Structures are given as C-alpha cells and as structure tokens.
Amino acid sequence: MEATHKFVCQDDLVNPLSSMGMQVACILVISHFFHILLKALGQPGPIAQILAGLVLGPSGLSNITEIKEFFFQASAAEYYEMFGFFCRILFMFLFGLEMDFAYVRRNLRVVCIVAYGGAFLASLFGLTASFFIYKHLLAENAKLNGSFVFCTMLLVSYTSSPVVNRLAAELRFATSDIGRLATSSAMVVELTCLLVFNLIIAFTRLTALRDGFFILLGLVPMLFAFKYLAVWLNKRNRKQKYLRNPEVLLILSILIAGSMLIEMAMFNSVIACFVAGLAFPKEGKTARTLLHKLTYSVHNFVLPVYFGYIGFQFDASHLKSLTNILIIVILVLLSLGSKISGTLAVCHFLKIPLNEGVFLGFVLNLKGHADLLFVGSASKALITWNPAAYNLLLITVVINTVISGPVVALLMRREEKLFTHTHTSLGFEPENPDQNELRLLACVYGPRHISAILSVIATIRGTQTASIMPYMAHLIELNQKRRTNVSYHELEAEEMSDEEDYGGNDVLEIHAAVDAFTAETQILINLNKAVSTLSNLHEEVCNAAEDLRATIILLPFHKHQRIDGKMESGKDAVRTTNQKILRHAPSSVGMIVEKGLAGALGFSQLFTVDIMQHVATLFFGGPDDREAIAWSTRIANHPRVNLTVVRFLPTESSNTRNMKVENEMGGNSDIEVYMALSSLETGNDIDNAFLNDFYNGYVASGKVGYVEKQVNNGAETVAALRDIGDLYSLFIVGRGGRGHSPLTTELSDWEECPELGTVGDLLASSDFNINGSILVVQQHRNSKKELVDD
Structure with missing residues (x-):
C-alpha cells in the first residue's frame, strides 16, 4: 500500500490530519441526525451514515470552495487511506472474534452454495460488463487486460460482510436462521474475492516468493503470539475482570505490526486480520476484554466513519451526462439482477422458500470497502484507471448499497414470520x-x-x-x-x-x-x-x-x-x-x-x-x-x-x-x-x-x-x-x-x-x-x- 510508505514522509503533516479529524467528526454528527430521522421509517444506521457521507462529499457540502480546499488537500488521500487501513484491521479482527465458526462448519455445504451461487452468476455478468466499460469509459489507447476483467468481475460479485453484519445487528435478524445464513455467506464471498484479488496481484509480479515470505512473516508469528499471549494474560492478575489498557495495546500492536508487514508486500491484510480474530483463543478475560473494548469503538465510531466514507466517494458531477447515467443504471441493474438471480437459483436447488431467497439476494448485494480496493489505489499496479471509469464504478457501488439496505429493511417488515422467535420449546425429537x-x-x-x-x-x-x-x-x-x-x-x-x-x-x-x-x-x-x-x-x-x-x-x-x-x-x-x-x-x-x-x-x-x-x-x-x-x-x-x-x-x-x-x-x-x-x-x-x-x-x-x-x-x-x-x-x-x-x-x-x-x-x-x-x-x-x- 502506497499510503503505508508515504504516511511518515509528508511535509504537510498537520493540515491533512486536522481536516481528516474534522471530516470524521462531521460524518458522525450528520449521520446521527439522519439516523434520528430514518429510524422512525425503519431504516438501519448504515444507510444514515452513507447519506452523511453523501452530504459531506463532492455531491454536497464539498461543492463549497472553502470546504473543498479544507477537506481535499494535496496529501489528504494518503491519510484517509491510512485511516481506512487501521479501521479495516480493527473491524475484521473483531468480526473474526465474533464469527460463529461452528455454524459455518455444520452448514458448510449450504453456506458455500448460497455464497458462490449468486457470486458466480454475478461474475459472469461482470465479465460481460468489463467489455462494456472498456468500450465506453476507458481511453481509446487503453489496453484491455485480464486484470481489468477480473477486477470488474470481483466488483460485481463482491459482498461486504461488515455492511451485512451491521445491518443484521441493526435490524435484529443476526440470530435468525436466515440471518445467520446471510452473514456467513457474505463472509465467504468477501474472503474469496479478497483472496482472488491478492492472487491476481501475485501473478502479475515477479516477486511472488518474496511477497509470500512477507505474508508468512506477518501472519504466522502473529497467530503464535496471540495463542500464548492470551493464555499468559488469562493467568495473570486473576483478581481483575478485564485486561489493563497497556495489555490491550500490546495485543493490538502485534496485530498492526503483522498487518503492516503484509501491506509492505503490496497485499491486502484483511484476510490475515480476520484469520487472526478467528484463531484467537475465545476463552478467558483476554478475549472478553477485546470484545468489550472493540465492540463499542468499532460499532459506534469505526463503522459509521467507514460507511460515511463509502458515501463520501459519490460525486454527482459525473451524472450530468445522459450516457454516464445510462451506464450507471445498466451496471446497477446488472449487479442487482445477477446477484438476486443467482441466489434465487441456488435457493430453488436447496429448496429454500422464494421470499427467503429474495431476502438473501438483496443482502448479498450490499457493497463495501473491498470494492474501493478493486478500483482504488490497491489496483494501480494492475490497471491505469480512467478518472471517468473510476468515479462511475464508485457511484455504482454506493447506489447498490443505498438501494439494497432499505429494500432489506422493507422485506423484514413485510416478512416478519421469517424472523420471529419460533423455536420456543424443545419438543420431542425421537431420532437424534x-x-x-x-x-x-x-x-x-x-x-x-x-x-x-x-x-x-x-x-x-x-x-x-x-x-x-x-x-x-x-x-x-x-x-x-x-x-x-x-x-x-x-x-x-x-x-x-x-x-x-x-x-x-x-x-x-x-x-x-x-x-x-x-x-x-x-x-x-x-x-x-x-x-x-x-x-x-x-x-x-x-x-x-x-x-x-x-x-x-x-x-x-x-x-x-x-x-x-x-x-x-x-x-x-x-x-x-x-x-x-x-x-x-x-x-x-x-x-x-x-x-x-x-x-x-x-x-x-x-x-x-x-x-x-x-x-x-x-x-x-x-x-x-x-x-x-x-x-x-x-x-x-x-x-x-x-x-x-x-x-x-x-x-x-x-x-x-x-x-x-x-x-x-x-x-x-x-x-x-x-x-x-x-x-x-x-x-x-x-x-x-x-x-x-x-x-x-x-x-x-x-x-x-x-x-x-x-x-x-x-x-x-x-x-x-x-x-x-x-x-x-x-x-x-x-x-x-x-x-x-x-x-x-x-x-x-x-x-x-x-x-x-x-x-x-x-x-x-x-x-x-x-x-x-x-x-x-x-x-x-x-x-x-x-x-x-x-
């Protein structure tokens, strides 16, 4: 990641940091205001936070010259990217800690079929869309390569598990059968897309051996350190309910150090952070403290800023052209239609009811941070993006999430029986x-x-x-x-x-x-x-x-x-x-x-x-x-x-x-x-x-x-x-x-x-x-x- 290398080498250190801090504060305040208004309509918090980013971004207040000059400084992008890097580390590590791996293991076949069924059909539509985007958006002298095709396929087929998890928590369907299937399938899709993206980067460079060494150097010692550190901290200071703040800082420092080693190899560390959280010992006060500390900060600070940053990418100035509007409409319909059609097809195969299949299709269409990686600076080594193509793809990502989120909330209100508490007694089960x-x-x-x-x-x-x-x-x-x-x-x-x-x-x-x-x-x-x-x-x-x-x-x-x-x-x-x-x-x-x-x-x-x-x-x-x-x-x-x-x-x-x-x-x-x-x-x-x-x-x-x-x-x-x-x-x-x-x-x-x-x-x-x-x-x-x- 370029921001990792440039972050400590900037001359204008104070102004970008202050503008970033002000932007974060504004996103939190505006999102809270939208949340109060939309909560009465049954809309979840992530939608309010994305709208806050829209208001603050280039389509809203940043049209004012003074605000734009303050928020969009010369090196501000690197600071925003570095801030996003730390956010991804925290929430992916937390999701690994909270992951119900036992459910995924018991239902691996169903989870994988639902996850890959919708993603496969969406990737086929993405393959078709890549030629369409190449013809209408990229420069005439731009060469259509395999990396561009793969990134477009990943963009269309991807599902953001942080958005799905937060939506499930807000709408309270995370513990239902269909909700657990949705969150587990979203996690499988996200990890697979990120793994494919990292493999694409590895095969396009001649330093795969060195990069693999950096990945192992970052991940393996981190897993061993967490395993033995958690056991030692559980036995230490038995009269304390939680770990002390310096001990928590030590654990997070190891996590960040391992992630930065992987990032130095120009790979994304999201999978490593998730694996570290998944493998972290769940018993004892160490895991209890991390859950207690991270849950509040991630759910109330990190994720709102993350969702706001998604909306912040929306630039309405690119919608002035009728051609661009048609392109966005086509891409949104392709993404929605392919993901829902693929999910409905596999749900029919698994004999899952139609209403549950529609719900799963919209949930798995929620986009997020990895889409920004597929078309952002992480893919610069693969593709030279045309600014028009870059911005229109980002707009597509935002619109997909803005559409799918309210539809999921509407489906929940109409299909209350899907999420009601039905297993209210054991009953007699004569078999097993x-x-x-x-x-x-x-x-x-x-x-x-x-x-x-x-x-x-x-x-x-x-x-x-x-x-x-x-x-x-x-x-x-x-x-x-x-x-x-x-x-x-x-x-x-x-x-x-x-x-x-x-x-x-x-x-x-x-x-x-x-x-x-x-x-x-x-x-x-x-x-x-x-x-x-x-x-x-x-x-x-x-x-x-x-x-x-x-x-x-x-x-x-x-x-x-x-x-x-x-x-x-x-x-x-x-x-x-x-x-x-x-x-x-x-x-x-x-x-x-x-x-x-x-x-x-x-x-x-x-x-x-x-x-x-x-x-x-x-x-x-x-x-x-x-x-x-x-x-x-x-x-x-x-x-x-x-x-x-x-x-x-x-x-x-x-x-x-x-x-x-x-x-x-x-x-x-x-x-x-x-x-x-x-x-x-x-x-x-x-x-x-x-x-x-x-x-x-x-x-x-x-x-x-x-x-x-x-x-x-x-x-x-x-x-x-x-x-x-x-x-x-x-x-x-x-x-x-x-x-x-x-x-x-x-x-x-x-x-x-x-x-x-x-x-x-x-x-x-x-x-x-x-x-x-x-x-x-x-x-x-x-x-x-x-x-x-x-």
Whole structure:
C-alpha cells in the first residue's frame, strides 16, 4: 500500500490530519441526525451514515470552495487511506472474534452454495460488463487486460460482510436462521474475492516468493503470539475482570505490526486480520476484554466513519451526462439482477422458500470497502484507471448499497414470520436431538447460583459433539439511578472498574467459574450483564431471550440449602423476578433447585468429576411433563448420565400383566425395569402417544430406563417419591398443566412456592429430605389461557 510508505514522509503533516479529524467528526454528527430521522421509517444506521457521507462529499457540502480546499488537500488521500487501513484491521479482527465458526462448519455445504451461487452468476455478468466499460469509459489507447476483467468481475460479485453484519445487528435478524445464513455467506464471498484479488496481484509480479515470505512473516508469528499471549494474560492478575489498557495495546500492536508487514508486500491484510480474530483463543478475560473494548469503538465510531466514507466517494458531477447515467443504471441493474438471480437459483436447488431467497439476494448485494480496493489505489499496479471509469464504478457501488439496505429493511417488515422467535420449546425429537443446535439463556443473580446452572448447561448439551449456543446473563438489581450525562471515558472507567457498583466482586467470581467451566468442557459461554430496576428486570431477560432466539431460559431458585439441610430464602427480588419471567417468558423455562446432603457429591459438580450421575424424570402428564421428557432426551445422551423415566399412574390401571425389561445401560444391567403394557390404554391420549414414541426411540434401545409407579392419591405419591429420594442426584419434573389429577391435587395443601408447581415444591421443601437437586420445567405458554397454572 502506497499510503503505508508515504504516511511518515509528508511535509504537510498537520493540515491533512486536522481536516481528516474534522471530516470524521462531521460524518458522525450528520449521520446521527439522519439516523434520528430514518429510524422512525425503519431504516438501519448504515444507510444514515452513507447519506452523511453523501452530504459531506463532492455531491454536497464539498461543492463549497472553502470546504473543498479544507477537506481535499494535496496529501489528504494518503491519510484517509491510512485511516481506512487501521479501521479495516480493527473491524475484521473483531468480526473474526465474533464469527460463529461452528455454524459455518455444520452448514458448510449450504453456506458455500448460497455464497458462490449468486457470486458466480454475478461474475459472469461482470465479465460481460468489463467489455462494456472498456468500450465506453476507458481511453481509446487503453489496453484491455485480464486484470481489468477480473477486477470488474470481483466488483460485481463482491459482498461486504461488515455492511451485512451491521445491518443484521441493526435490524435484529443476526440470530435468525436466515440471518445467520446471510452473514456467513457474505463472509465467504468477501474472503474469496479478497483472496482472488491478492492472487491476481501475485501473478502479475515477479516477486511472488518474496511477497509470500512477507505474508508468512506477518501472519504466522502473529497467530503464535496471540495463542500464548492470551493464555499468559488469562493467568495473570486473576483478581481483575478485564485486561489493563497497556495489555490491550500490546495485543493490538502485534496485530498492526503483522498487518503492516503484509501491506509492505503490496497485499491486502484483511484476510490475515480476520484469520487472526478467528484463531484467537475465545476463552478467558483476554478475549472478553477485546470484545468489550472493540465492540463499542468499532460499532459506534469505526463503522459509521467507514460507511460515511463509502458515501463520501459519490460525486454527482459525473451524472450530468445522459450516457454516464445510462451506464450507471445498466451496471446497477446488472449487479442487482445477477446477484438476486443467482441466489434465487441456488435457493430453488436447496429448496429454500422464494421470499427467503429474495431476502438473501438483496443482502448479498450490499457493497463495501473491498470494492474501493478493486478500483482504488490497491489496483494501480494492475490497471491505469480512467478518472471517468473510476468515479462511475464508485457511484455504482454506493447506489447498490443505498438501494439494497432499505429494500432489506422493507422485506423484514413485510416478512416478519421469517424472523420471529419460533423455536420456543424443545419438543420431542425421537431420532437424534443432538443434531439440532440448542440456544439457551442462563440467568444468575450471584456466585451461589453459578455451579448448578453450569451443570445443567453441561448436562443438557448431551454428547460432546452436540451443538449448543449458551448465553449467560448476570442479573443485577439497580438500586440507584444510573448516571446518563457522562462522557465516554467516565462511562468506560465505570464499566471497566473491578470495584464497580453493579455486580461488585460477584462479577469476578462468576467470570472465574465460567472460565473454569469453558476450560473443562470446551463449551464457550457468552457472558453479559443486565442491570435494571426490580420492576423491569424480567423484561431484560425476556427481551434478551427473544433477541437471541433462545429455546430455553434457565433460572436459579431463590432458596438455598443450609448445612443442616434446611432451605433458606434469599432475596425476595429473586423470587419476584423469577415469577414474572415464568409468566412472560417467550420460550420454555427451567428452574434449578440445588439440594443434597452436606458434603455429598451432588449434581452441581457434574462437569468437574468423572462419575456416573443418576437422573430421574418424573412424569404425571400434561404439557410441562412432556417438555421435561423432551429435555431428558438430550440429557440421556450425556456420557456421565444414567437417566430413568418414572411414570406415575392410578392403581386402577394396573390390572393387566406387566412386562419385565432389562436395562441395557452400561454398569446397570442388574436393574430391572417394569413397564405396564396397559399404560397406553389409560390416561391422556396425548401423553400416551408421546410416551409411546419416547419408549420406542429411547427405552427399547436401552438408552433410558423406564419405571411405572402405581398410586391412588397424593399421600401415596409422597411415599413413592420418598422411596426414590436417595437414588438420584437430579429430579426433572414439569411445573404443572396436569389438570385436576388425583395423584397431585392433594399435594397443594403443603404448597409454599407455586412457581415450582405441586410436585416441584414438595421436592424442594425443607421437610422433604432428598439427596438430589430439582429441575422444574415449564413449556412455553402460547396463549393467555395456558398461563393459568393448574
């Protein structure tokens, strides 16, 4: 990059820097004004920022002579390019850190087909367009070479992943299935286009060997340095929640140094920065600090300036000619039509609905910074651009993004069903539930709750290869009014301080427990903090679950067990919040009650010990109990769990013969399991059909044990529960929804905590001594009628 070499060799140092700083400030201010106006129309932030660049650029205020002389100085272009270089380093490194690589790996075929399908057809149109541009825009003596053709093809087929990611975050479709497919496909297209562009540069020069050495010299040591530096920094200063600023500066300095070595070889370092972020160790406070620091600065400063700079390239003076206007219209239609047609074709092949294909086509047509590289100074070694061709291609890039962004927002409003929260309960998956990704939101109020919650996460994952996306929210009650009129450095100091008011030392203990859990299980947990008043704390949880499209919400019980075995109440705020979440949750909810004899090895230590845990799922009937069985199908696949389903039936249904089934689970072949053949003829038909499928899928194969208990009333139910109280380290039970069952109605006489349901409340009672924790499951309520607890 020429700017890298020239940046430190300029005579007019102060004026270009001051003009660049003023330009950046103006873009931020004007974009904020546009954002306020366009937000009411449902338009995302990037569109407002591009419009700010249009207003400030040659088509707007820069038409005024004084402003133009201030912003467009002799060497200002090199400074703008250098500033863009640092911006690209930061946001590509951040996107690598945030990249959901597990999703891409699981869906690699679909992602690549969608990405390359649209890009391939667009590149063919770009091939045709290259001859058209050569004939009408380039000088007559300009020679049409292969490099020009390839750059034009890349320009048309390229998709900007920063624009797509930011648009997805603004419009809140990043966590939906179609949104994840769009962002992943955009990243694949961008990296491929940049790789092809770098290869074109390499093959047109005779210094490929030297350049390859510089690339390896920049990338390989950077990856090794990050790997060992992250481990060392995680172990250093354990009492700190985040890294100190000098330590962050050290990491970013290594990143910039490696990128500049690659740039000195006249290659683009975007891919290297992304790979560095992708390979960076995600566990521990090092990655947590980088995400915390970079997310704010990149999303609120770097990307707005980057989008504004895209709009700043628009020069309306080239639209005075009717020929130029027709050329731009043709190029825009070619780009839009080819990308959408190619995407629709592959979506038809993949049997993706038409409306989703149209949405993907417009999303993948968003352009960005690499287009400026394809026609900018990075391609000067390949092509001598005609100023008219250069400016018209830049205008095409801007118009493509300005058109596609609002269309994507419009499609989102018209096709709300594509982005609604649909996976609100697990349901029963008889074949293999581990094949589907499980998204869950776990809530903790303090360090006391962390162990049991983490154990549930480790257990419900199932097998080690199962896909899970866990999020954890540290819920903190806001006791005082938050400061609003603070500057950024004051806010940062308040948020980054280890002595902060919100969370205090609890945050350190929670982070330490999560880091240890990740190191032990390799399950990466995204940890966040929710600070709100007591009356609104449940809204924070419900909104987060809906935005994250979580299938499960995990809550801790407000009571904890003392050394003498009695249950002691904690804060009333915990119980109040739990009750509100149960009423308004947008997904299924599980509440964990941690119990066990003092000093005994309980369920909460599951992920730290290598010992088989015995888990029982209690089934009385109803939707909540069926959801508990659905949770159990995932838990049964855990290598350290021996699961048994215990069904309670009225004694009147036992007048037929029983069949003895041997439990085939390893180490427990001597346990006899009894199943009443008549059970499918009694009770609720839905429950019977559900259990029939479950029995055929899990019990018959020996994965799960099955026991039936014959009882007449609540007293006999209590006696049966006492008999099995010492056999299991975890009891899973539905909250309610059983109607007026004679097996549980009498238990309500002792009910203390209705949020646990009749059976869960009995098991959690201080007077009911069992040697296991309790997981109470509530299925997602779809209507107000279902909100009534039976």
